[in-house]
Amino acid sequence: MSLLNKTSIKQKQTLIIMLTCGVALLLACAAFISYEVMTFRTAMVQNLSTLAEIVANNSSAALDFSDPKAAKETLSALQAEPNIVGACIYTNDGQVFAVYDRPQDATPFSPPARQIDQTIFSNNRLQIFRPIVQAGEPLGTVYVVSDLNALYSRLEKYFLIAAGVFFASGMVAFLLSSRLQQMISGPILTLVKTARTVTVEKNYSVRAVKQSDDELGVLIDAFNEMLKQIQERDVDLQESQLKLEMRVKARTEEVVNSLSLIQATLESTTDGILATDVQGRMTSFNEKFIEMWHIPRETVDERDYGKKMTSISHLVRDPDKFLARIKDLYANPDQESFDVLELRDGRVFERYSKPQWIEKRCVGRVWSFRDITERKRSEEQLERLGKEYSAVLNSLGEGIHWLDRNGTIKFENPVAAKMLGYEVAELIGKPAHFTMHHTRTDGTNYPVTDCPIYTTLGDRAVRHVKDEVFWRKDGTSFPVEYTCAPIHDEKGSFAGTVVIFTDVTESKRAEMELEQMHAQLLDTSRQAGMAEVATSVLHNVGNVLNSVNVSSTLVSNQMRKSKIANLSKVVAMLNEHAADLGAFLTSDPKGKQLPAYLAQLAEHLAGEQAAVLKELKLLHENIEHIKDIVVMQQSYAKISGVIETVKITDLVEDALRMNVGALQRHGVEVRQEFDELPPMDVEKHKILQILVNLVRNAKYACDESVCADKKITVRVSRKEDLFQIAVIDNGIGIAAENLVRIFNHGFTTRKEGHGFGLHSSSLTAIELGGSLRVHSDGIGHGAAFILELPYKPHKSPAQ
Amino acid sequence: MFVRMVGLMIFLLASHLAKAQPTMSEYQVKALFLLNFIKYVDWPAVAMPGANAPLVIGIMGKDNFNDYLTNAIDGRSVKGRAIVIKHLALNDAPGGCAILFISSSATASLGKILANTGTEPVLTVGEDETFLDKGGIINFKLDQGKIRLEINLKAAQKANLQISSKLLNLADTVKE
Numbered sequence: 001m002s003l004l005n006k007t008s009i010k011q012k013q014t015l016i017i018m019l020t021c022g023v024a025l026l027l028a029c030a031a032f033i034s035y036e037v038m039t040f041r042t043a044m045v046q047n048l049s050t051l052a053e054i055v056a057n058n059s060s061a062a063l064d065f066s067d068p069k070a071a072k073e074t075l076s077a078l079q080a081e082p083n084i085v086g087a088c089i090y091t092n093d094g095q096v097f098a099v100y101d102r103p104q105d106a107t108p109f110s111p112p113a114r115q116i117d118q119t120i121f122s123n124n125r126l127q128i129f130r131p132i133v134q135a136g137e138p139l140g141t142v143y144v145v146s147d148l149n150a151l152y153s154r155l156e157k158y159f160l161i162a163a164g165v166f167f168a169s170g171m172v173a174f175l176l177s178s179r180l181q182q183m184i185s186g187p188i189l190t191l192v193k194t195a196r197t198v199t200v201e202k203n204y205s206v207r208a209v210k211q212s213d214d215e216l217g218v219l220i221d222a223f224n225e226m227l228k229q230i231q232e233r234d235v236d237l238q239e240s241q242l243k244l245e246m247r248v249k250a251r252t253e254e255v256v257n258s259l260s261l262i263q264a265t266l267e268s269t270t271d272g273i274l275a276t277d278v279q280g281r282m283t284s285f286n287e288k289f290i291e292m293w294h295i296p297r298e299t300v301d302e303r304d305y306g307k308k309m310t311s312i313s314h315l316v317r318d319p320d321k322f323l324a325r326i327k328d329l330y331a332n333p334d335q336e337s338f339d340v341l342e343l344r345d346g347r348v349f350e351r352y353s354k355p356q357w358i359e360k361r362c363v364g365r366v367w368s369f370r371d372i373t374e375r376k377r378s379e380e381q382l383e384r385l386g387k388e389y390s391a392v393l394n395s396l397g398e399g400i401h402w403l404d405r406n407g408t409i410k411f412e413n414p415v416a417a418k419m420l421g422y423e424v425a426e427l428i429g430k431p432a433h434f435t436m437h438h439t440r441t442d443g444t445n446y447p448v449t450d451c452p453i454y455t456t457l458g459d460r461a462v463r464h465v466k467d468e469v470f471w472r473k474d475g476t477s478f479p480v481e482y483t484c485a486p487i488h489d490e491k492g493s494f495a496g497t498v499v500i501f502t503d504v505t506e507s508k509r510a511e512m513e514l515e516q517m518h519a520q521l522l523d524t525s526r527q528a529g530m531a532e533v534a535t536s537v538l539h540n541v542g543n544v545l546n547s548v549n550v551s552s553t554l555v556s557n558q559m560r561k562s563k564i565a566n567l568s569k570v571v572a573m574l575n576e577h578a579a580d581l582g583a584f585l586t587s588d589p590k591g592k593q594l595p596a597y598l599a600q601l602a603e604h605l606a607g608e609q610a611a612v613l614k615e616l617k618l619l620h621e622n623i624e625h626i627k628d629i630v631v632m633q634q635s636y637a638k639i640s641g642v643i644e645t646v647k648i649t650d651l652v653e654d655a656l657r658m659n660v661g662a663l664q665r666h667g668v669e670v671r672q673e674f675d676e677l678p679p680m681d682v683e684k685h686k687i688l689q690i691l692v693n694l695v696r697n698a699k700y701a702c703d704e705s706v707c708a709d710k711k712i713t714v715r716v717s718r719k720e721d722l723f724q725i726a727v728i729d730n731g732i733g734i735a736a737e738n739l740v741r742i743f744n745h746g747f748t749t750r751k752e753g754h755g756f757g758l759h760s761s762s763l764t765a766i767e768l769g770g771s772l773r774v775h776s777d778g779i780g781h782g783a784a785f786i787l788e789l790p791y792k793p794h795k796s797p798a799q
Numbered sequence: 800m801f802v803r804m805v806g807l808m809i810f811l812l813a814s815h816l817a818k819a820q821p822t823m824s825e826y827q828v829k830a831l832f833l834l835n836f837i838k839y840v841d842w843p844a845v846a847m848p849g850a851n852a853p854l855v856i857g858i859m860g861k862d863n864f865n866d867y868l869t870n871a872i873d874g875r876s877v878k879g880r881a882i883v884i885k886h887l888a889l890n891d892a893p894g895g896c897a898i899l900f901i902s903s904s905a906t907a908s909l910g911k912i913l914a915n916t917g918t919e920p921v922l923t924v925g926e927d928e929t930f931l932d933k934g935g936i937i938n939f940k941l942d943q944g945k946i947r948l949e950i951n952l953k954a955a956q957k958a959n960l961q962i963s964s965k966l967l968n969l970a971d972t973v974k975e
Contacts, residue, residue, distance in 0.1 A: 061965035064835040065948065066828070070969050135838040135878050 010185045017177035018170065025169055029162040036158055040151055044126055045119055048146050051081065052130040056142040059089050060134035063097060071098035079103070083146045085125065089132070090114040090141040097140060114141050124148050187216040191223055204231035272349075272369035275356065280305040280330060283364060292349070292369055317342045329353060333362045340372075347373045401499040402487065403432050407454055410496060419503055421473035432499070436470045439477075453484045456497045460486035470501065479504045543696060544625045550662060551619040558612050563604050570598060618660065625658055625692075628685060644684045645794040649674045651684060652714055652725060655691035659699060666710065668702045673715040677723060678793040686768060687789070690761040694727040694785045697757065701731025701783060722770065723791045728784040734776035742774055765789070828946050829926075829939055830867040833900060836922060836937065837877045839963035840955075842897055846920035853881040855895055857921075859912060860902030862886060893921045901925045901935070909933050920959050931974050936960065940971060947971045 007015070055074055062071035071089050078084045078100050086109030087100040094114045101109040118129040126146045132139040187210075194208040204227055208220045266273055272289035276282050282303045290300060293312045302308060309326055313319035322341060329337055334355050341349040350370040355362045393400060399416030401409055409427050417424040420436055427435065433448045440446045448454050452463045462485040469477040482501035489495040577584035577591065584591035656663075656670060663670060695712070702710040713728040734742060741747050743762040758772075765772040770789035776782065833856060847854075854877065858864070872882045885896060889908050893899045893916050901912055903926045913934040916923055923935045930938040931951040936958060938949040948966070951974040955962050967973055 058965065058968075061839060061963065061969050064838065065832060065966075065969050067969050137838070137877070 009188055010181060013181040013185055014174065014177050017181065018173055021169060021173040021177075022166070025166055029166065033155070033158045033162065037151065037155065040154055041121070044146070044148075044151065045128070048084075048126055048128050048144055049119070049130065051078065051084070052087075052128045052142050052144045055087065055089070055144065056130050056132040059098070059142060060132050060139050063089065063091065063132060063139040064134060068098045072100070074098075075100035078144070081146070083148075083150050085109060085145050085147050086111075087142065087144040090143065092138060092140050109145075111143060114143070116141060183212075184216065187211045187220060191216075191220055194223070194227075198227065204234050270370070272371075274305075274367040274369075275364055276305045276367070277364040278330075278333060278362065282308065289369065292371060315343050315345070317344055329365065333365065341369075347371060348376050397502065399501045399503075401432060401501070402496060403453065403457065403499065404496040405457060405494065407432055407448075407457055409435075416501070419472075419478070419501075420470065436472075437468075439469075439471060441467065441469050441477075441479075453482075453497055453499055456484045456486060460494060462486070466504075479508060481507075541626055541629050543692065544622050544629065544658065547658060547662065548619055548622045548626075550665070551615050551622065555612050555615050555619070558608060558615070562608055563601055566601055567605070570594065570601070618657075621657060629689070643681050645679050645681055646684050647679050648677050648682070648687075648716055648723060648725070651682075651687055652691060652716060655688055655695050656714065658692050659695045662696075662699055663712070666699060666703055668699055668710040668712055671711065671713045673713060673717075675717045677716065677718060680723075681792050681794050682789070683768060686764050687787075690764055690772070690787055691725065691727070693757045693761050694787070697785070698727050698729035698731065698783075701729045701733070703731070705731040705780075707731070718791060719788070721791050722788045725787045725789075726784055727787075728782065730782040733779045733781040734774065734783050735779050736776075739774060739776060743772070761787075824867070825941070825946065826863045826865065827867045827871075830864050830871045832939070832946065832948075833868065833898060833924060834871055834877065834882065836898060836924065836966070837882070839966035840922050841961035841963075842922075843920050843959045846897060846959075847880075851880070853883040854878070854897045855883045855885050857885045857887045857891075857893055857896035857899040858902065859887045859889055859891070859893075859899060860905030863902060893923075894919055896921050898922045898924060901927075901930070903927055909935075916958070918957055918959065922958070922960055923954070931972070936962075937970075942971070950974065 055078065058074045058077075059071045062068065062074060075087050075089065075098055078087050079102075082102075084100075085102050085105060088109075088111040089097040089099075090111075091097045096111050099109065099111060112127075115129040117131055118127070120127040124147060126148065128144050130142050130144075132142055187208075190211070191208050194206055197206050198204060207224045207227065210217050210220045210224075266284070266286040267288070269286070270288065272292040273284075273286045274282060274289050275284040282305050289295075290297075293315065295308070295312065299308075299311075306326075309323060313322050316322045325337065325339060329335060336355070337351070337353045339351050341351050343349065348371075350372050351367065352370070353365050353367045356364040356366050393413045394415070396413060396415055399419045400411075400413045401416055402411035404410045409430050409432050412424060412427050414424055417427055420427070433446075433451050433454060437451060437453070438446055452465050455461075456463055462483065464481070464483050466481045468480055468482070470480045471477045480501045481504045482499050484497050484499045487495050487498045573590070573594070574581065577588070585594060586592065652672070652674070656672075695714075698712045702712065707730060709730070711730050713726075715724070715726040715728065717724050717726075738747075738749070743758050747759070762772045765787055768789055770787065773786045773788070775784045775786070837854060856868070858868075868884055872884070874881075876882065887893065887896070887899070889905055889912060893912075897920075899912075899916065899921050901909060901923060905912060906927045906929075909925070909927065909930065910933050913923060916934075922937065923930075924937045924939070925935045926939045927935075928938075928940075931949055931954070934951070934954050934957075936951050936954045938951075940947045940949050948970040949972040950962060950967060950970040952962065952967070953975050
């Protein structure tokens, strides 16, 4: 049957048709053959009967007249029928009268016992007994026996024919059926092909082609309709699947989000967290948990909670209690727990556990461990601090009052109570002003509206108050100094005023002494300041003297090298030729050159004179500068600076001029970039002193540099309410580490420097309300010193 | 056992009977033959007066049948007719007889007798070699102890008798 199941519908159909045809044909053939056999048998019986009767008829006379020979002759006529095996004639009394035996038979025919009138089919034989009657008188019996070869050969023929017909009709049926079954299988195969396309390609848009209007047509229509519905549903499904996918994606994202959130939360919390299921297996925990309990890395994956707890229980001071609590909680899964664990290493943990519920079903437990060692410690510390503070407050020399927003005493320390002659408890809740601040020092009433403490309650400003008195319980008063400041509670909202007061009876006296001491001290410091200033002045004078020295050296050198000696030689030569001066000048080769030489010498000497004069002027200026310094020193000594109205640019030019010799000598180019500024009221000498110092420093920096193009730029500019003088050189520069130290007293990088110039310049700049800054990109990159001073243009009275 | 014994007895009896037949005497056989002739010979209607009239067998000459013929008849009828035996004298007209047996004792007067029958529908039966030549119809001939028949078909036709071909087939000699 399974084989049949596998065969295609085409083959099945052919098979069914063939089978049907075959069976029908077989039945028909069987019927025909049976019919033929029956007919033939009847015919055979009839034939043989006829023969027997003929024999009977013909042999009656032989019997009547006892002529077996004649009977035998009659019987031998049966030879014409080859099927007849044998025959015999019996007399009336059963004696065999005559016998016929088919000659070709191997076994001789032996007559059976006589019967009267009988037809017997048996043993492939047809036997017939027929009576011999003559004129109504029975004479004997004839017996004829025939084999069934005729029947068999006929049957054989029938079977052959049947087989032939069967084969031929089978062929025809096969051809017809294979042609005709296409009417059925064709549409089915189309349907199958379509169905297969649908199955394989998942393409629901294909349609089977309808070929007929019969049931198959209806089936194909139904199939197509079904496909259409499926397609529609498919589209719907896809749509909803897409929606679902999007929802799932969104959900997944949410879940992932919340998971990562949970994970992050888990990891970010300072608590050690552990989740277990009802079987006591660890489902989740964070790093902190591992860390807190010092769980070795290699056993992290051991998820048996019980084992884990047992293994960490030795960390706890009381392991039995620790484990018993766990056991107890797992016996009562819906309980929450909170306890504090003390560890052997001194740490203190809070252990909190809560059952985890999913839809009213307990699925586990979440444990959180919080290391409260620090908290404990700080609590203890706080407590200690509190005690200390109160001890401090209690032992403080000052009295302290805390007034609430209404001015009522909320707290006071014992010192305050003692100073005022009260018990602590007596003062709490009393209005402060009316209790101890009701009357002024001079005995007049002190209205609460004037009270600084109450004012502080209003405006929340800190006030230091001196020269007031507080009144004791006994009506006496004492001088106090107090500070009142607003106080805020832990939430930051205003909570009243704290008044810290001191009995200044003693300190008043001390103050007097202190004032005296202070005056003395000021004097001393003044002198110390003077010394510093003197050093500064001397330095400045020294600097200028340097210039003076240089100038004088220059002049003396100039004079020493002077061509004046040459003039003497010329004079000597002229004297030598005084007699024939004219001839000498016109004919002597030397004399001829003399006028030109003299002209040249005169020109040279004039140049020398000019240079000496210039140098001398510089010398004069320097000396003037020294004079100025001295004047300034005198004025500084008077502490009040001389305010003059000057043009800043003039001041700068002065400073440059003071150094011009040195600058020229060292081949330093000076560039001036001046913005136009109005005349200003400044302490001229102080600024000049700074500028001289800066220019000189710049020159030194250039000196030490190997740079060929030595250059100093002085820039004057205004910057909002300041003006700026920048002295910029391209000299040796300043190392970064020295930038911060450069203004320190005594710092210098020069061998003969004393480290005072920049220090005093800086101090002076600050004194003038400005600043001196430095900038350098490092060694070899030059430096810029920037002096900034307040911009104070002179206001002429006319304006 | 009993059945076997009965079977055996029947067998013995049957074989005895079978052996008994050839022992029949000559005239016993001839008597049967005479009677049997009736079945193979058709007489014209004139020879058979009534439907129920007996068929007469006439015997001429010496009757050697003794009682054989009478015994053979034994009251039975052939072709629906009773059979009567009639002894005739040599001179008697055979009219009224269907069969006329002429004994060998009458051989001398055979010619005369047969002439008397003339064209009468009488089946003449004899036992003499010359019987057929003399106009007899059927002659009994003794051949090796067996009785054979000789038939003169011409004489039969003359007597207006129809002799069955079956009988003719048995005859040794058929004279036409």
